Amino acid sequence: MTTITSKIVLTVTVLALSLGAEAAEVTGKILIGADNEPGQWLSVGRTYDEQRFSPLNQITAGNVGQLALTWFADFDTNRGQEASPLVINGRLYVTTAWSKVFAYDAKTGKPLWNYDPQVSGGTGIKGCCDVVNRGLAAFGNKLYLGAYDGRLIALNALTGKVEWQVDTVDQARSYTITGAPRVANGKVFIGNGGAEIGVRGYISAYDANDGKLLWRFFTVPGDPSRPQENTALEKALSTWTGDLFWQLGGGTVWDGILYDPVTNLVYFGTGNGTPWVAEARSPQGGDNLFLNSIIAVKADTGEYVWHYQVTPSESWDFDATSPLMMAELVFNGDKHRTLMQADKNGFFYALDAATGQLLAADAFTTVTWATHVDMQTGRPVEVPAAHFGKTGQPVAVQPGAQGAHSWHPMSYSPNTGFVYVPFVETVSAFAPDPNYKARQGTANTAMGRAGPEVMKNLPEDAPRTSRAWLLAWDPVARKEVWRSDMRGTIASGALSTAGGLVFQGSQKGELNAFRDSDGKQLWSFAAQTGVVAAPVSYAIDGEQYIAQLAGYGTRDYYTPNHSRLLVFKLNGKAQLPPAGELPPPRPLNPPADFGTADQLMLGAETWNVYCVMCHETAYGNRGLFPDLRYSPLLHSAEGFRAVVLDGALEARGMVSFKQRFGALEAEAVRVYLTQRANQAKLAAAAPRP
Numbered sequence: 001m002t003t004i005t006s007k008i009v010l011t012v013t014v015l016a017l018s019l020g021a022e023a024a025e026v027t028g029k030i031l032i033g034a035d036n037e038p039g040q041w042l043s044v045g046r047t048y049d050e051q052r053f054s055p056l057n058q059i060t061a062g063n064v065g066q067l068a069l070t071w072f073a074d075f076d077t078n079r080g081q082e083a084s085p086l087v088i089n090g091r092l093y094v095t096t097a098w099s100k101v102f103a104y105d106a107k108t109g110k111p112l113w114n115y116d117p118q119v120s121g122g123t124g125i126k127g128c129c130d131v132v133n134r135g136l137a138a139f140g141n142k143l144y145l146g147a148y149d150g151r152l153i154a155l156n157a158l159t160g161k162v163e164w165q166v167d168t169v170d171q172a173r174s175y176t177i178t179g180a181p182r183v184a185n186g187k188v189f190i191g192n193g194g195a196e197i198g199v200r201g202y203i204s205a206y207d208a209n210d211g212k213l214l215w216r217f218f219t220v221p222g223d224p225s226r227p228q229e230n231t232a233l234e235k236a237l238s239t240w241t242g243d244l245f246w247q248l249g250g251g252t253v254w255d256g257i258l259y260d261p262v263t264n265l266v267y268f269g270t271g272n273g274t275p276w277v278a279e280a281r282s283p284q285g286g287d288n289l290f291l292n293s294i295i296a297v298k299a300d301t302g303e304y305v306w307h308y309q310v311t312p313s314e315s316w317d318f319d320a321t322s323p324l325m326m327a328e329l330v331f332n333g334d335k336h337r338t339l340m341q342a343d344k345n346g347f348f349y350a351l352d353a354a355t356g357q358l359l360a361a362d363a364f365t366t367v368t369w370a371t372h373v374d375m376q377t378g379r380p381v382e383v384p385a386a387h388f389g390k391t392g393q394p395v396a397v398q399p400g401a402q403g404a405h406s407w408h409p410m411s412y413s414p415n416t417g418f419v420y421v422p423f424v425e426t427v428s429a430f431a432p433d434p435n436y437k438a439r440q441g442t443a444n445t446a447m448g449r450a451g452p453e454v455m456k457n458l459p460e461d462a463p464r465t466s467r468a469w470l471l472a473w474d475p476v477a478r479k480e481v482w483r484s485d486m487r488g489t490i491a492s493g494a495l496s497t498a499g500g501l502v503f504q505g506s507q508k509g510e511l512n513a514f515r516d517s518d519g520k521q522l523w524s525f526a527a528q529t530g531v532v533a534a535p536v537s538y539a540i541d542g543e544q545y546i547a548q549l550a551g552y553g554t555r556d557y558y559t560p561n562h563s564r565l566l567v568f569k570l571n572g573k574a575q576l577p578p579a580g581e582l583p584p585p586r587p588l589n590p591p592a593d594f595g596t597a598d599q600l601m602l603g604a605e606t607w608n609v610y611c612v613m614c615h616e617t618a619y620g621n622r623g624l625f626p627d628l629r630y631s632p633l634l635h636s637a638e639g640f641r642a643v644v645l646d647g648a649l650e651a652r653g654m655v656s657f658k659q660r661f662g663a664l665e666a667e668a669v670r671v672y673l674t675q676r677a678n679q680a681k682l683a684a685a686a687p688r689p
């Protein structure tokens, strides 16, 4: 526990807040001093260091047994819910899937206003994963929302009225926004996603007052025949080969962004390249800067300061976009302002915030693509067989493409000195696609089918399906301290508190509290739905609250997902309505195989290009989208066409493919899916997602 700052808050001090009074504005000074406002939660990570630690200590290991629901709110969308709420001046603000915003009286749950940016269902196809949103930023009397369709929207925090909105992306390309904006020095920082779908990544700064674009930093070079936007990109050009890269791009800034008032730098992580396979994207090699990197730029100008490339020449979807966190830590006797990230690639990194010097890099889970990180060069020492693009041979790699730790917020307790990391043990089978053709507007992975043999050679204890855990990591001793019991297959965000507790949900449908020192589970709440977002804590009138956004499929797409905000306090009196019986699972009941060999081939190809991305991702069906082998529409050519071509379910995010192909392809996909469904039926019990 070699932490420099030890924040000991003995009593809960809470400002007397009254909703009737003109609410105080969130100024730059208040944001910098957010630690002096333990009762509020002013930015997604609570404070600029994004430690997600609440200094409130009313709820403790001793009394957490009395923690109970005090109010809840139901939402109207059954897609994934990933946001951390903000709590400002007695109001709680939360975003849901489809970028909707809801405001409540934080004490009573009384709805105050809501805002729907009317993101069209058709934009669902622009993203890789889900139409989620991870939260808001606040400044002055405004809230800032990144909408899924690429708009940055400023709302009046008191009324929910739009103050201004700007389009931050080229609508001809598949850009989306799921991450939370950050605010500092009167500027709003916002990134975007879409790497495998062929977009060039960047982060932008807008004037918080009027939405004027102030600067933009691109993460990968543009057209090499033109001057690059800055000298850092000119240099980055030499790390690329071929001519695909500047047409497809990649390196999107879709989650982790951190502003530090001490260095006055903005830090952000960049995503994978387009396509995934390094050899397909940059045929003569090269590190491909600034993919999979942590980058520091000047907050005022966007000027490059330093970068650390976490996974050079990357092929496994190891985005470096996971949340970033700052703390003052001591390494080798020297105090450093330390930027931390638990990366998708399985290593926990600590970097000096001013210089980017690598302070620590250690595997926090089984890693098979590299043996270790060379602390002299800062580069991973790779296992040659893992580079399937080079060898041409399929290979199983840990972590898998899901990543050991993705967007799920981690938390640092200055009291224990531990970082609480929600992580997943995964494995993926990777193989190159020798026939890869670059495409605009749909998933570009350049991955082929690896075949089940690859998985057979895995060690016995390797995870055949993903296994999620909560890990307490000591960043200074550079080792694991404890881990929870298994938490299902998907990670969930964490919150630590001065009450000696760590809160974390689970996709199985729980919210739990663990003792921060040893991981002993002390409390659990049955949430009736999967919980993946991170909880937050606030206080009003001397009472501490825990707020958790819930809503994620627990079984499959057709299991009701009770998207809800759950708010707890000691001796709360609210109760959820009974969950009710789950509907029976859809039966696997396809028609008999039909169609020709040509149709089968066309169907498989169409499926791989246009449908896999949602209906069958690289890491298995996650319940976010229907498993079409179970669809009753396999029995109806007309019904299938109505959905796939005429857009019958477009408002629900199943877009029309009319612009991309015709009835021939639609019917061919039905032929192909029918065959897959019959194969699954033959294999007795098809594995349910």
Ligand code: HEC
Pocket (backbone or CB within 6 Å): 124, 125, 126, 127, 606, 607, 610, 611, 612, 613, 614, 615, 624, 625, 626, 628, 630, 631, 632, 633, 640, 643, 644, 649, 652, 653, 654, 655, 657, 669
């Ligand atoms: C961007 C994500 C996305 C992509 C890409 C996508 N779908 Fe869908 N699809 C969905 C969603 C979401 C639903 C569920 C809609 C609902 O709630 O009813 C769905 C539902 C369906 C259904 C109805 C299933 C049922 O039983 O009700 C069919 C059929 C379907 N999709 C076919 C396809 C085909 C064929 C492709 C490729 C050509 C495809 N989809 C690509 C998101 C997608």
